[in-house]
Structures are given as structure tokens and as C-alpha cells.
Amino acid sequence: MYIDTTLLSRAQFGFTIGFHILFPTLNIGLAIFLSCMEALWLKTKNPVYLTICKFWTKIFALTFGMGVVSGIVMSYELGTNFGPFILAVGSVLGSLFAYEVLSAFFLEAGFLGVMLFGWNKVGKKLHFCATLFVTIGTIISAFWIMSANSWMQTPAGYHIEAGRYVVDNWWAVIFNPAFVPRFLHMLMASMVTCCFVVAGVSAWYLLENRGLAIAKKCFSLVMGAALILTFAQVLLGDRVGLEVQQYQPLKTAAMEGLWHTTKGAPLVLFGIPDSKTETNRYALAIPKGASFINTHHWNGELIGLTSVPADQRPLVSNVFFSFRVMVGIGFLMLAMAVYALWLRWHKQLFTKSWFLHLCVWTTPLGFISTIAGWLTAEYGRQPWIVYGLMRTAQGASQVPMNQVLTSLILFIIVYGIVFSFYLVYLFKVIRKGPDDLAISADMSVDAQPPFTYMRAETK
């Protein structure tokens, strides 16, 4: 592999979208969490829920800003770096993006202002509606973007005229074969990630012995939710696996490190795929495992990588390892959620110190797992930009290489700076913690003096 404009464009797109995805991943889950908390507050009038809302809204706002600015980049990069791809598929994917903007982005942006700044400008119920609309907006946004990405994996509903894709059936385009399981898989990933972030932060408060009422409520809620969500995620992951095996068998082969077409293929727990010798080194395998997982039959046939020429295979080691990272973290999370249930049974959920420490350290695992999942999906799609139809190299713009290199470096620096400050302010918000319950109880919505947020915080 040598460095050319295509590779740089891919690196830039991968970097910027990998950066971008961190924020929606947290915020889709967080928006759902906030909607639930605000609903509980309206129902029970318990000030704990209001304090939880106000505290996590701060983190939501911080994250949302990052998501917006890094998202705008994406809408341009497709054109600047992948012009020929857009020329071919613009009439398909462009419409999905237009729908995303119209139905999701405006909804989020329109009500975000009310959600953040409107506590004492609109009524309680109206405020709840605003939160709910923002939440719906984030979910609709995921709907369209997952549909567009899935179409690149399993294109459907089109015919090709003079090199350009013309849509015959929009239903088939939007609900392409890969879409529904992948959309749900992503939503679930977002919720699980959010659970472990809320759990990690709450566990830290528990260890620090502060804001206990709030931390306990949050920790107990999200650990309960995590049990259901991680288990559901394993089942959904299985659905996605079946779908991938059916429509992108080579991706499955790369995920499983399977070089030769085999009936009853073994599940490689660990190994190092070597594309020169077309074998796995140091492999540790469970017989027939891969066939069972991917086809639900012990003797199901899996297509091997060698069934196509080398230039039509994905980069095996990348797919292979990212897949293992994703699945490994997924099962660790499931195990933690199950253990939390056991602790709850024995009334030790808030006191088991090592488990609380573990929760603090596993806070970012959801993000890593999500990114690893994305790498599996996208590396597994290579060398195609539209699976089986258009190669990535054909889709890249012929921009002078030095310009792409410049912009790539620019983005690395800019994102590096912005992300560092994001973390600084995130930790600052977390250290400061939720407002004291006693104060927040009598300052509930109406009594709080207006305009306090906008001033710089003084120590």
C-alpha cells in the first residue's frame, strides 16, 4: 500500500467521522436518559430527578456542541474528498441526508435552545416536550444516517444509468437488507455507552462520598438498564452477524479470520491473521464455533477469503481485531451488569468498593466498543465504497495531494485542541458535581435567579 490522495482522503474521513461519532453515541443515550428523568420528575415531583436532569443536561450541552461542529464537517467532506462517489450515488444518498437535515437536525436545533435555556421561560410540561423533541431528533438522525451507511453495505432499490444510480423504489433503498438490525444495534450501543458513562461518574461520587442521593439513584437505574440493554445488544449483534454473513460473506470471513471456504468453520478466539501465507498464526480455536454463530448451524458453510482474488479482500487483520475488541468489551459489560444484579441482591451495590472502582475505569469502554464496531463494519466493506459495485479508489476526488495532507493535519490539530478542552470542561463539570439537593429543592424551576449560567464560573 502506498500513500496517495485516496488513502489520505480515507484517513481524513475515518478520523473526522470517528471523532464525530463519539458525541452522538453519548448523546442519543443521554437524551433518552434525560427524557426519562424529566418524565419521572414531572410524575413524582421528587427534586432528585430535577437535579439529575440539570446536572446531566450540562454534559449533554457540552457534548452536543461538539457533535454539531464536527458534524458539519462531514456534510462537506463527502463532496470535497469523494466527489466521483457522490456523482454516482448523490441521487440516492443525498436524498437520505436531505431528509435527515429536514426531519432531525432542525428538530434538535430548534428545541435544544428551549431545553438548555428555557427552564424559566416556558412551562414545565412544555420544557419536557422540548427535551422529548430533541431526543426524537437524535433518534431520527441515527435512523437516516444508518440507512445511508447500510445502503453502502447492501445497496438495493436502484438501477444504473450511464454510471449513475437511479432509484426505482425508495422503500427498498431506505429499508435495505442491512438497515434495521444495524440501526437498532447502533441505538443500543449508544444507550449502553451512556449507561456506563452515567454509572462511571456516579460510582466516582459514591467513592468520593458526595451527592449520594443523586449518585445512588443514577447508579442503580443505569445498572438495571444496562442488564437489559447489554443482553439485548448481544441478541441484536447476533442478528447483524447473520445479516452480514448473508450479504457480505467476505466481511464475515475477515471477522472470523477464515481463509478457506469451510463447512463447520472453527471460531478463532485468538490468532494473528497473516495475509501472505493466508493462515492464522498462534490460533486458538473452538471447532465449528464460527459456523454456529454466523449461520446458527454447526455445519453451516462459510465462504473463505481465498474465494476471491487478493485485491478484492478487506484488510483482514484490521477487521479481525476490531471485531474482537467490540465483542470482548460487549461481554465484559454484560458480565458487569450481571454482577451488579448480584450485588443488588446482596444489598452491596453502593458499597462494593472494587466494583465501583471498576465502573469508574470502564467509563469510556462503550465508546471504544462502538468505534471498534464501526471499524469492523467499514474496514469489512473495503475495497468497496458501494459494496460489490464501486471501488473506494474510484470514488475519491482527485484533489492535489498536498491539499488533502494539509487539511488532514489541520483537522488533527484542531480536533486535538478542541477535544482536550472538551475533556477539561467535562471533568470540571463532573468535579463540581450536581447542585446540592437542599439548594436545588427550593430553587426548583421558578425560583432560580435568571442568567447565572452565562457568567464565567468563579472558583
Add this chain to the structure above:
Amino acid sequence: MILILAWAGIISFAVIMYVLLDGFDLGIGILFPWIKEQQSRDIMMSTVAPVWDGNETWLVLGTASLYASFPLAYSTLLPALYMPLMVMLAALIFRGVAFEFRFKSTPKSQFIWDWSFAAGSTIAAFGQGLVLGTFVKGYGSVLPTNISALQWLSPFSVMTGIAVVVGYALLGATWLIMRTVNDLQQKMFKAAKILLTGVVFFLLAVSVWSPLLSPHIFARWFTLPDFYYLAILPSLTGVVILYNFYFLRKQHEIWPFILSVSIFILAYIGFCISSWPYVIPHAVTLWDAASPPSSLKFTLIGFCILLPVLLAYTVYSYRVFAGKVTSGEGHY
């Protein structure tokens, strides 16, 4: 045919909405260096904090619509405008995060985000001006290619870059006149007069320079009898500018903003007349770049249903935060 026209209309609408809405909030950033008091800066930012990301969404709508309905233009123009767009995006990042970061920082480090907001806004506006200038100048009658990757840098596009910065600052100043009181408002009255003078200068410069630069634009405006009809536009602009000066002098609070917006709309109509019917100037027309009807129809349906709804709640959100802002606003 009618579908393509409808889409040209929609994209034009999205672009002008973006220019007007993000124009005033970028303008506030451009004015930042001239206002030193932290209290005033808090107020300035507070007037747009609840709405800025909605404003920027129009930019994404413009690009997504172009992408969906004229993929040829999207896939040709964006690589040709690579560097100015990338710089604009980076600038928009710095100003966007400033809204959150500035109010979470300590007083000592706040200057970082003041700078990031001011420089980000100014550079983003300038980048948009470069793109505008390049578009007006056009690529002759050939498709822009690899070689034309530096065409965005020319004396004309630099001039339009500065023009957009000044124009946005005018929108920002008149917006602040509407939303603030006392000292800050007085400063904005003063600034608006200077900026309006600047806008007049740049409007004249573009009107003289662009026909000289492009035979297509010359032919469009100076052919009889079209000339007589088209002359209405500059005349109307002149009247609006005079009224704007008058109301600024009278210290009217609302009219300067409305009239400044009108100047932008009139100038934008002029731009559309100059560019018609090209989507890549002056090589590819709207008809040649359009998506197949199945895509145009499908997206148009969504647009017709969702646009009224989103306009309604955007107006609602503006109304929730309407009125004078007298101190750094908002909290959560």
C-alpha cells in the same frame, strides 16, 4: 423541468436563510474585538446562544439539498473549493465550541474563547466570501479540474471575502441594536453606520468589477431591453440603503435590521440573476446537473411537508427568547 426549478428555488432559499441567520451570529463574532467589556461580550453572545446551531443547520440543508438534487455540482465544486471550505469548517468549529467553552472557563482563560469566537467567526465569513467570489467569477466554460484548485484565490475573491465579513458585521450590529440597550446599543448604532458605508462601497465595487470579469455577467445585465427591468434592482437597493442610514440616524431599533436584511436579499437576487441558469458557472446548467426525477420528487415531498413545520418551531424558538437582553443570559 418544474422539479428542477423547484429545487433551484429550494437551494437558493436555504442559502439565503443561512446567510441571513448565521450572518448575524457570525457578525457578532466579527464585532467582538471592538467590544472590550466582558459584561457586554456576555450579552452579545447570549443574544444568539439559544439559536446559533439552528442557524447553522441551514448551511447543512443547503449542502444536503445540493448533494441530493445536483450531485454533479456538489461533486465538482466542492473539490475545486477544497482549501477555503476546509479552513471555513475549521473556523466554524472554533466559534461553535466557544459558545459552550467560554461560559465554562475561568475568567483567566476566557480570553482563549473570546479569541476563538472572534477569529473563528471572521475567518468563516471570509471563507464564505472567497467561495462566493470564486463562484461569481466562474470557471470559464470548462469544468473545474485539478489544475483549478487554486482558482479560489484571486484579487476578486479576496475582495468578496472582505465584503462578506463587513456585511455580516452589519447584520450583527443591527441585530444587537434590536436586542440590547444603553451603552452597548449606542456603540452598535455607531458601528452600523460605518459598516453600512463599507457595504455600500463593496456593493459598488462588485457591481463594477464582476461584469468586467465575466462576459456572461456583462451580457446578462447590459443587454437592452433587459437593462431597463434589471435596473429596478440597484435602484431599490439604493433606496433601502438611504432609508437604513436615515433610521440609524433616528436611532430606530428595529428598522436597521430589517433594512440590512433587505440589502442582503436584494444583493442575493442580483447574484442569482448573474448566475442563472448555471449551477457550475459558466459550464454546467441546472438542467444538466440535476438528479433523476425519482430523487427530485421523493425529496421534494419531504421538503413540502417538513419545511412549514420546521419554520413554525424555529419561529417559536426565536419567540421564546425574544426581547432585550440586559445581562449574560440563560442557565442550566
